[in-house]
Amino acid sequence: MHPHPGRRAVFAALPLITLPARAQDAFPSRPITIINAYAAGGQTDIAARLTADRLATAIGQRVMVENRVGGATSIASTAVMQARPDGYTLLAGTSSLAINPTLQPRLTPRNPQAELAPVGMVxxxxxxxxIYPGLPARTLPEFIAYAKAHPGALNYGGVVGTVVHLAMEMLCQRAGIEMTAVPNRGGAEGLLDLQAGRIHCNFQSPVEALASLHEGRTRALAMSSRQRLANLPDVPTVAETLPGFEAVLWMALFAPIGTPEPVISTVAGALNSVTESRDYQARMAQIGLTAESGGPSDVRTRLAADTANWGRVITEAGIRTD
Incomplete structure (x- = not known):
């Protein structure tokens, strides 16, 4: 049987009906995950979770922290690099992103400035x-003079490749002194070594060092920041003796490359509202940190400057991790 001769003409005459496209869900429409490279319970993890809680309120969605420890932070970074670029997976990136390209160039990201999208400072x-109180120095200039008079006789502690280790190497380079690194497993071990005189000096988190300083078991000489700290106002900065010196641990949020600019702007705006709040600043101060506001351009500037600075320190000191 042949089809009705006029059927094709009738179909052709029907108007084309276009179904409306499903409107894209506004961001964020579901929970956001922040990947953290550090173990639960530490200072970095506590800060990440505090930030996530406040960010959830500011952005109107649940924000979770997921710990992916290992690979000198590369496991967490790689997870974010490979995530869908939609703003729902972020990295709590730290100073390690500026250190690893020179210290451990085989790890990913090899070039964080090109492989991760900056969002905002945290x-x-x-x-x-x-220092060990048995040393005669009471100021940084006196300490430097003592170290110059006793080349190689002093030693310091630190986990190899961390900011505290590199800060001491930078101090040696800038001051023109020679000291020996004594690797340890972290702040608590380093503090015990310093109190016992097994090492002579150490850069340490103020929260970890305060009790020891108040008890006179160690003696404060200087701060590694450009400004003095409110809870240690009488302790000068290293920069007051060696202009331009700065060694700080920082955290910033990053997204996968290709994340839409409006999404990044939304997260950055919400994050700034968190870091600028007095409550958040007070809570961060309690764990020895200073809240820092700033968008993508501020993160780029910090990352580029620290990558260049730590690269020079590592290369000049000949530091290796293998």
């Missing part, structure tokens, strides 16, 4: 340079 953390 905090910075300074360190106090304190």
């Amino acid at each position: 905090y910075r953390g300074a360190f106090v340079l304190h």
